[in-house]
Amino acid sequence: MGEKRTYLLIAPAMLVIGIFMVLPLFLAVGYSFMTANPYGGVTAPATFDAYLQFLYQRDFDDSLVFSPSYALIILRSVYLAIATTGICLVLGLPVAWYIVCQTPERRRILLFAVTLPFWINTLIRTYCWILILRDEGLANGALRHAGIISDPLPLLYNDGSILLGLVYTFLPFMVLPIYSTLERIDPRLIEAAHDLYASRAAVFRRIVWPLARPGALAGATLVFAPALGSFLAPDLLGGGKKLLIGSLIQMQFTSSRNWPFGAALSTVVTVVVLAVFVIRSRRAQEERR
């Protein structure tokens, strides 16, 4: 295929994504340096106010007062995203290893079973947990029926339920990349290790884990990035009371009508996520060498 035709074929994809995705991202950066219009949108003059709002609040007499409430929301979001990543790694690694150990036919079935939740609406997958966790839900019903509790436990609308929702949503993102790196494992390595009297734990530590690491790293990126900006789990399972970045951004564009602050928040989230991806691909390239 000629070079000219190649560029002609790739052009629509690049134009569509360039115009409707990358350009809007730059537009958002621009908006973040503007002043909020109380009716939505932005007006002149250009300011840094949106970024100052991360740490300060403008008082009535126009002086800046330190106010950590937004910074705390961001810290909690980062903390929950890291916790989600960690839990997914711990839960997902053994599953990936189990699938690798199966016959090809069973591998295919199990892989399909891991992939399927990914294609099911996140809204619906999150909602399932409301049915289970709410006061009159299945979990409390079962516990009450068993006589363990008399009053329902507040299982919903806390950090734990948000974390559960996030892990439930993103666990497949961890299992699949780890599986794809472990799949290429050479069985002779493990047999050789056993011949040299390595225990199961030693085989895991010295062979399986080093081979799984690039996959775990890829999985960590794939879980962390969407978990950081997630909206549905905090909104539905957190009850909208405990804000995370995702809901905070959404609020700035709907009820709060502070577009510059919302744009500043999304700019920061995007920069963090892209940085994670760039660092990850650099690392992956180094490990390949």
Add this chain to the structure above:
Amino acid sequence: MNGAKPFDWRHTPGLSAYTALIFLFFYAPLLILVIYAFNSSRLVTVWAGFSFKWFVAVANNGAIRDAAFNSVVVAVVATIASTAIATAGALALERGRLRFGRGAATALIAMPLVVPEIVVAITTLIFFSGLGMHHGLINLMIAHTVFCIPFALLPIQARLRDMGGTLEEAGRDLYADEWRLFRRVTLPLLVPAISAGAIMAFVVSLDDFLISMMVSSAGSTTLPVYIYGMMRLGVTPEVNAISTILLAVSIVFVAAALLVGRRNRFA
């Protein structure tokens, strides 16, 4: 050492039970949703017998029908547009000569997968409002096309890589020109992958909530946005029924995509 069991590294004690638990974690909540959808009681948690009445209620709900219609219209347009764009893009990436810009093109096409959905949603909102474009469904079709491109592209690219270039070389040896080569060799071999990519794009578009919520306006509400509104109002059996329908649709389509994609793999 007679009688000693040979070391079987493929079997770790307890691992199959552990994996079964994880799969239970994946699927039990979905099963519970489906079971509740068939509960005849208005109280979601009290089981009062098997009933289809909430599905009937959903079918008779005009607002749900309108939202579902919007969802399908948007998904069909986004699927056609994104699959066409993705097919061309995959051919360029796998068969073309890109002296510069290959890395940039790959990164650009992966953008919709990398940037958090909430950010995509609000930047798209900013973009359309900046342009003064308020055409509900058309805005949605454009936004959906953008994020469906990588989902349609991946299976096609994988198929092109799998089949290698030998069949095209054979065609070239038989003096087929580029266009004929594409029509008679490459395209027929790609049809299963293109269909699989199209189905994936359709499912992704049908399932999108966040971007539709931010971009859609009155009259262009899609099904997930409508369902979200119902959920905010409270847990009702109707929500369970419509969620179950959407769940079933996704599973049927994904299974179809896998079957279609697997067929003709070694053609």
